Amino acid sequence: MPGPGGPGSSEDTGNAAPVIEKLDPLFKELADLVGQLAGNEAAWSILYNQAMEIPVGDGWTRATTNFTVPGTYGWTKTKALYVIMSADNPDMATSEVTNEDRERIVQKAITDAWHKAHDSWTTGSVSSGYRSTSQNIWEPDPAAMSGPVDGLYYLAQWLYRQDSGDSPWVQPGAEGAPEWLTNLKAGWPNTALSSESFYAFWDDVDDKCARYAIIAGRLAKSCGQVTYTLSDFQTNLVEVTTKARDRAKEALLQWQTWKMDSGAWPTGGMTDNSGIKMILGGISYGAGTIGAVPSPLTGPLAGISIVTGGLSYLIEEKSVEMEATKAATADQISTGFVNDLTTMDGEMTKALNVIRTDPPNEHVEKQGDRDPATGDTGLQAYAADVVKRRSDLTPPNVRL
């Protein structure tokens, strides 16, 4: 909503596609990849049993053949052991089940177990669970807030200008007084219905506007900080989801590597990704935002762009390690990712808490970024103070 007389900004709002349009395919892809991991784990269980667990008595032995495990990251014709009847088994000639049948049975068991495990992740509520866990982050539309924030900036600046040197808000006859005002006072000094109250009201407008400008400035800046925070957490959400997706892919590639190259069974020891860190927010995050959004009374006269091209990460060294990037199995990756989403939700609340409760001046490093008018009070306390001062801030009555 553009400010009247101010530069329009409504065209800046709502153009960006909702972030959920990026997230939904990622959530579904992650669920599919996690499902493929679960499928591999189920297939591996069968192959491990065939190779290691099933006891082999007299007349039975283990043989090597090629099995196929389904999936985008599956493996085909990989050599594996399975239990067959040995040639010296007395039942060999009469057995209704041939060793070729046994190979087909094992292959079918692998395929069925893989699909059952995979489908339990993709056809269930897994991706919608990711969606609902992160809803507080993706559902707000910061782009729809950007134009309104600019509108509040224009309001603050317009109010501020009312107190400029050439403002008409003076007593009749004073320097800068409009001619009609001076003539009004001169021509209607003793009218019974009039009084000095109109001139007192008129003369007070610039003083009141100066005070309103400070309030509007704090309002605009705080709204900007909130918008910035929501926008950044959405950026982080996409990044975090992408990282979790990539981790699931990496785990699947490791399965392929084990089976395709070395032929060794996975031991559960995965690549150590503990060095990978993702920013999930943090208590310093909101504080960083406080300094990043300029006050309309000290910043540029035009509106600020807080959604597009904003800083992705404000306090990089305050990153929080993602659980999902450390995980290897399907359950670990998915549970870790849900935990990451829950952490993000909590961190976003904390970031908003900082904006709400902390005096902004406590979080700005540069002297020039300090807000001398309102910066020593948290927003919550400041709002209460503005309400408390209502009668003091109300324009004087005019009694005609």
Add this chain to the structure above:
Amino acid sequence: MTTIDMKMSAIYQASHDELPRQAAEFGAYADNITGSIEPIVQQIVLAGNHPIGDDLADISVELFLHLRSTVRTCNDTATGLDGMADDFVRVDDDARAWFAKHKQYVGDPDTAPVPTSPEV
């Protein structure tokens, strides 16, 4: 400019031009508060309904009330001054003669609509 010309011009300019213009501008900015804070708070509600939305709404409502008060005062003053001038025209020959030459001031001044308060 004659005395009556100065006197009548001043009051009618105030009531029909200057005060309505100021009322309209303050009213537009008051509406701007409503148009700005409502979508902002709506999005904050979606962000887990964080209580910071209430603080922002409280501040914006206070600002709105003060700007609306200014709009009403400008409107009421315009109407009051117009009434005073019209009364004077009825009893003063010079004023009546002046008014007869300034038809643009016939009727009531255009008062600004009272701005719509935020529903937050």
